[in-house]
Amino acid sequence: MPDAITAEGLVKKYGEVAALDGMELAVPEGTVLGLLGPNGAGKTTTVRILTTLLRPDAGHATVAGFDVVRDAARLRAHIGVSGQYAAVDDHLTGAENLEMVGRLYHLGAGHSRRRARALLERFDLTEAADRPVQGYSGGMRRRLDLAGALVAAPPVLFLDEPTTGLDPRARIGLWDVIAELVAEGTTVLLTTQYLEEADRLADRIAVVDHGRVIALGTADELKHQVGGERVELSLADAAGLEDAARTLAPLAAGDLRIDAAALQVTIPVADGVAALTRALGRLAAERITVRDAGLRRPTLDDVFLSLTGHQADEKTEESVR
Amino acid sequence: MNAVQLAVADGMTIARRNALKIRRAPDLLGGVVMLPIVFVLLFTYVFGSMISLPGMSYGEYLLPGIFVMTIVTSAQITGYTLTQDLQKGVFDRFRTLPMSPSAVLTGQTVSDVIMNVTSIVTMALVGLLAGWRVRSSPAEAALGFLMLLLFAYAFSWVTATVALALRTPEVFNNLATILSFPLVFLSNAFVDSSRLPGPLKAVAEWNPVSTLVQAARELFGNTSPALPVPAAWPLRHAVPVSLLWSLLLLVVFVPLATRLYQRAVSR
Numbered sequence: 001m002p003d004a005i006t007a008e009g010l011v012k013k014y015g016e017v018a019a020l021d022g023m024e025l026a027v028p029e030g031t032v033l034g035l036l037g038p039n040g041a042g043k044t045t046t047v048r049i050l051t052t053l054l055r056p057d058a059g060h061a062t063v064a065g066f067d068v069v070r071d072a073a074r075l076r077a078h079i080g081v082s083g084q085y086a087a088v089d090d091h092l093t094g095a096e097n098l099e100m101v102g103r104l105y106h107l108g109a110g111h112s113r114r115r116a117r118a119l120l121e122r123f124d125l126t127e128a129a130d131r132p133v134q135g136y137s138g139g140m141r142r143r144l145d146l147a148g149a150l151v152a153a154p155p156v157l158f159l160d161e162p163t164t165g166l167d168p169r170a171r172i173g174l175w176d177v178i179a180e181l182v183a184e185g186t187t188v189l190l191t192t193q194y195l196e197e198a199d200r201l202a203d204r205i206a207v208v209d210h211g212r213v214i215a216l217g218t219a220d221e222l223k224h225q226v227g228g229e230r231v232e233l234s235l236a237d238a239a240g241l242e243d244a245a246r247t248l249a250p251l252a253a254g255d256l257r258i259d260a261a262a263l264q265v266t267i268p269v270a271d272g273v274a275a276l277t278r279a280l281g282r283l284a285a286e287r288i289t290v291r292d293a294g295l296r297r298p299t300l301d302d303v304f305l306s307l308t309g310h311q312a313d314e315k316t317e318e319s320v321r
Numbered sequence: 322m323n324a325v326q327l328a329v330a331d332g333m334t335i336a337r338r339n340a341l342k343i344r345r346a347p348d349l350l351g352g353v354v355m356l357p358i359v360f361v362l363l364f365t366y367v368f369g370s371m372i373s374l375p376g377m378s379y380g381e382y383l384l385p386g387i388f389v390m391t392i393v394t395s396a397q398i399t400g401y402t403l404t405q406d407l408q409k410g411v412f413d414r415f416r417t418l419p420m421s422p423s424a425v426l427t428g429q430t431v432s433d434v435i436m437n438v439t440s441i442v443t444m445a446l447v448g449l450l451a452g453w454r455v456r457s458s459p460a461e462a463a464l465g466f467l468m469l470l471l472f473a474y475a476f477s478w479v480t481a482t483v484a485l486a487l488r489t490p491e492v493f494n495n496l497a498t499i500l501s502f503p504l505v506f507l508s509n510a511f512v513d514s515s516r517l518p519g520p521l522k523a524v525a526e527w528n529p530v531s532t533l534v535q536a537a538r539e540l541f542g543n544t545s546p547a548l549p550v551p552a553a554w555p556l557r558h559a560v561p562v563s564l565l566w567s568l569l570l571l572v573v574f575v576p577l578a579t580r581l582y583q584r585a586v587s588r
Binding site: 048051052053054055073074076077079080081083087089091092096100101103104105106132148 | 341346409587
C-alpha cells in the first residue's frame with residue numbers, strides 16, 4: 001500500500017529551540033496514525049508543516065504524493081484540516097460557514113450549498129444550521145469545524161487535538177464521527193494528548209517527544225511496553241515501604257516502582273483484579289496498613305515515563321508555535 | 322478558471338463573508354451607521370451653531386471634513402477584523418484551502434468599500450437633512466464620492482499593514498486611535514489650516530487628509546468666494562493630488578500588507 005503521508009528528517013527551529021528535530025513518519029493509505037505526545041512535543045508543528053502552513057528548515061515531506069513545499073498549492077485540494085481552535089466564524093451560520101469553505105475549494109455555488117446541507121445533516125447540526133455559530137456549544141463548533149475539513153471529501157485528513165477541551169459526552173460523540181470516516185477509507189493523521197483517544201481511533205500510534213518519534217506501534221504494543229495494567233498502593237506510613245516492596249515483588253510483571261514521597265508502590269501486573277486481590281492479601285498478612293489501592297491502566301504519563309525516563313513536560317504548544 | 326479569475330472569485334467569497342459579519346455584528350454596524358450619524362449631527366449642530374464663516378454656513382464647510390474623518394476612523398475596522406481573524410486561527414483554515422492567497426486581503430478591503438458606501442450614503446442623507454447642499458454638477462459630485470471611496474480603499478490597506486505588523490486587536494486599537502486623531506485634527510477638516518501657527522500649518526497643509534477634504538469641498542461645491550484659496554501647493558491642486566495620494570498609498574501598502582500577511586500567518 002502506498003504511503004499517503006511521508007516525512008523524512010523534518011526539522012523546524014524557533015531560535016534556539018528545535019520544535020522538530022528529525023521527525024520521521026509514514027502513514028499508509030487508508031490508515032490512521034495517532035501522534036501522541038505532551039504539549040510542546042512537536043505535534044502541532046508537524047501538522048502545520050504537513051498542511052503547508054509552515055515550511056520546514058530541513059527534511060522533506062509528501063502528502064497524497066505532493067511535496068509539502070514545492071507542490072503546496074496543488075496539495076491543498078487533497079487535504080482537510082480540523083484544528084484544536086475551531087476555526088469557524090462566529091457571526092456566520094453553520095450553513096454559511098460550510099458554504100464558504102466549499103466555494104474556496106471551488107466546488108461552485110450550487111454544489112457548495114448541497115454539500116453544506118448534507119454535512120450539517122450528517123453531523124447532526126441541521127437544526128442549528130441557520131443560526132449564527134456564536135450560540136453553538138463547544139462540541140457543536142468542533143463538529144462544524146470537522147465538517148469544514150470534509151467539504152471537499154479529501155483523501156487525507158489532519159485532526160489536530162480534535163477533542164481537547166470537550167466534555168466527555170461531546171468527546172465520545174466526535175469519536176463516533178471520526179471512526180465512521182476512518183471506516184470509509186480516509187487516511188487520517190490525528191494528534192492527541194489522550195492515550196485513550198489514540199487507542200480508540202488510531203491503527204498505529206507514534207509517541208512524540210522533543211520533536212521526534214520515540215516509539216511507534218499499535219496501541220497494544222505500546223501498552224505492553226509500559227507494562228499494561230498496574231496495581232497502585234498507597235501506604236499509611238513510610239516504615240512499611242521497604243517491606244511492602246519485598247512482599248509484592250513476586251507479583252510484578254515488570255519493574256516495581258516506589259515513590260517514597262507519596263508513600264506509593266506501583267506494580268506492573270498481568271492479571272488485573274486478581275493481582276490486586278493478591279497484593280492486598282499479602283500486605284494484610286504482613287500487617288502493613290494500606291490507605292488506598294487501585295488498578296490503573298497505562299496513561300500517557302506512564303508511556304512517557306517508560307519511554308523517556310522523564311515526565312511529560314508542561315511546556316505549552318503556544319510557546320513554540 | 323485562470324489564476325486571476327480564481328483570485329477574483331475567492332476575493333468575492335471572502336468579501337461576502339465579511340459583509341455578512343458586519344451586518345450581524347452590532348459593534349461593527351454601530352461603527353458603520355450610528356457613529357457617522359452622530360458625527361454629522363454633533364459637529365453640524367454644536368460647532369455649526371457657534372462658528373460662522375464668510376459667505377457660507379460652517380455646517381456646509383464641515384461635512385466634507387466629516388466624510389473624510391469617518392473614512393479614516395472606519396478604516397480601523399479593516400485592521401481590527403484582521404487582527405481578530407489572525408488570533409482565532411481563521412487564516413490557518415483559509416491557508417489550508419486551495420484558494421488564492423491574495424483573496425483574504427482583497428476580500429477584506431473590498432468588503433470595507435461596501436461598508437464605506439453605506440456610511441457615506443448615511444452621512445450624505447443625514448447631512449442633507451441637516452442643511453448640507455451639493456452646489457456642483459452631478460458629474461462633479463459623483464467624482465467627489467468616487468474619490469472618497471478610492472481613498473477609503475487605499476487607506477484600508479494602510480490600516481491592514483499596521484494591523485498585520487502589530488497582530489493583536491488591543492495593541493492595534495490603541496495605536497490606531499492615537500494615530501488617527503492627529504491625522505484628522507491636524508488638517509483643514511474642521512478649521513482653516515492657513516490660520517494655524519507655523520509648524521502646525523505646514524503639517525496640516527501637506528496632510529493628505531487636508532488635500533482630500535479640500536478636493537471634496539471643491540467637487541461638492543462647498544466653497545465660498547469669500548474664503549481665501551489656500552496657498553499651499555497640494556491644496557491648490559487638491560483633486561489630482563488626492564488621486565495621486567490614493568494611488569501612492571496603494572502602490573506602497575498593497576505589497577507591504579501582502580508581505581506582512583504572508584509573514585504573520587507562517588509563524
